[in-house]
Amino acid sequence: MKKIRVLLADDHALLRAGTRAWIEKQDDMEVVGEAANGQEALQKVAELRPDVLVMDIAMPGMDGVEATKRIKRLYPKVYVLALTMLEDERYFFHIVQAGASGFISKGGMPDELISAIRSVAAGQVYLYPALANALVGECLEQAGLNGDPAAGDGLSNREREVLRLTAQGQTASQIAEQLQIGARTVERHRENLMAKLDLHNRAALMKYALRKGLIDAD
Secondary structure: OOOEEEEEEOOOHHHHHHHHHHHOOOOOEEEEEEEOOHHHHHHHHHHHOOOEEEEEOOOOOOOHHHHHHHHHHHOOOOEEEEEEOOOOHHHHHHHHHHOOOEEEEOOOOHHHHHHHHHHHHOOOOEEOHHHHHHHHHHHHHHHOOOOOOOOOOOOOHHHHHHHHHHHOOOOHHHHHHHHOOOHHHHHHHHHHHHHHHOOOOHHHHHHHHHHOOOOOOO
């Protein structure tokens, strides 16, 4: 049986070691090499020609997005599975535009990683479940099919949640803790939703949230 040749690219050696150990337990896979950054990943791909490159998006120097662009341009038959700690839809669009075939959270279970590697090696696209659900939800909202009174406002599920909590008076730190994301990510969502709605202060956001039924008057 021909094994799936996997190259690992991540700047955290401990994470690479754990991922390698799990992959090498599989009868149909083998790890052919490792890289600590995007530039090294590019060099290793040229040298080893793996079937699948499992690559962290956020690495020092050349990051995973730029490395994916270059690798797919030079070696289109190498499939890229992107890893991220940041569960933000925008990172998904960036890495897919660069040429990645899959997008998976580092917080996922090892079995999910194995399934994702097999999927992209077979020429399929793999999205971790939470992201897939969010993207489907956004499509339904934009089509006005989910019965949400706020549908059609152009906000993502996460942006609407940040809007609701902001309108309730919660700080960025409190929202970050509740949604289990970074405070900077909360700020980016807040900036994005304010720009989309053309609302520029908390009072305006509160009025909008009340009008759309996202919060109660109480």
